[in-house]
Amino acid sequence: MILFCRRWVNSLQPARVTRWGGMISTPDAVLQAVIKRSLIDSGCPLSIVNELIENAHERNWPQGLATLETRQMNRRYYENYVAKHIPGKQAVVVMACENQHMGEDMILEPGLVMIFAHGVEEIL
Template identity: 85%
Template structure:
């Protein structure tokens, strides 16, 4: 531990780096996904559906530090301005069609992580990421 402190004397920075690396490792373990019908998005999932998605995140080894935030970000009330309601979603469709999305294993849902989508504006993605759930139309690439 003393050797770590001599290289990086700020333990908080080290902790943040380790957490970020865990997130990247998890994101990289997921399959890239393509959404074929964005109109099938469930923007207001109920608690039962959120619980099902949460269980899949945990089973996929999603870091515990971000599971709760990702589930909160599965509902449009937590989405950034560019996705928050139907009208901006329709206007911004070409932007979110270009987002990097990863499939939540076994579900018609994807995560759009901020660390993979810096090319989008702040009004299109939220830290640590968004969960988007669909009635159908999620395919692995």
């Protein structure tokens, strides 16, 4: 499972977020469904798709991202995330297996999805 997950993550393009303030912390069901379809289409293991989508909402985020205030305080750490672009979307996946260097208050198992209004770029 871990190997399959790593293989999928490695197939995604690295991403840079240029506008962290554009993060959508409470995506509605329609937006979550669109991102879920993109994850599946990109080859995301079906065993983790639902968990990743649940982790796209701030109610499930780790302590360091849990509220607007903590997100603003911790914004300087965001550049340290290893983020991968979800193809065709203004969204990234931040997998725990690639972010062991981050504090446990900044990451979730197996990972989390961050959706943005704008500001996601692939690193070529």
